[in-house]
Amino acid sequence: LNNRSPYETFSFYHGEEVLAKLKCAPVAASDIILKPSLLKK
Known part of the structure; x- marks a missing residue:
């Protein structure tokens, strides 16, 4: 993404x-x- 956020790239x-x-x-x-704790089931 060339050091851009997904939002900036989409824009x-x-x-x-x-x-x-x-x-x-x-x-x-x-x-x-x-x-990691946010991804645990």
Whole structure:
């Protein structure tokens, strides 16, 4: 992704208009929690 978030990559290829229609918004890296315990069943 060339050091881009999935949101930024999608926006680059498809434009902000599509993201607005899908009601998508970027998520700040500080708001993302990656812990193995979140994936356990």
